[in-house]
Amino acid sequence: MHRYCANISVAVTCSLMHVANLLVVTQLIHVVGLLVTQLIHAAVLLVTQLIHVADLLIVLSNAVGAQLCIYSDPLYDAHDLL
Structure with missing residues (x-):
């Protein structure tokens, strides 16, 4: 009976460790996804500002x-602006 309980506790501990690893x-996937999203957002904003x-x-x-076209026009007379 003692060995059976030990096996159950090992199995439960292993299962909990697997669940913890999955979490x-x-x-990590969530954080990487957020980071990629923020980088894409920053790149889009940068391109928009450059445009x-x-x-x-x-x-x-x-x-x-x-x-320059006005000033290079031979018919342009600076006195017309006054």
């Missing part, structure tokens, strides 16, 4: 280009 693995900067640079270059 740890599940938590906004590119848009602003295009608008700025168009404005400068338009001013």
Whole structure:
């Protein structure tokens, strides 16, 4: 009877250890998933900000280009602005 109880307690202990290991693995997968999600989110935000900067640079270059075209126009007279 004593050996039977020992075998049962070993089996229960092993089962509990397996459950604990599964819980740890599940938590690790969850944490890695959250980390990957946050990295993807940060990358999307970075790309979005870079697109906004590119848009602003295009608008700025168009404005400068338009001013250069006006100033290089032979018909342009600076006195017209006064």
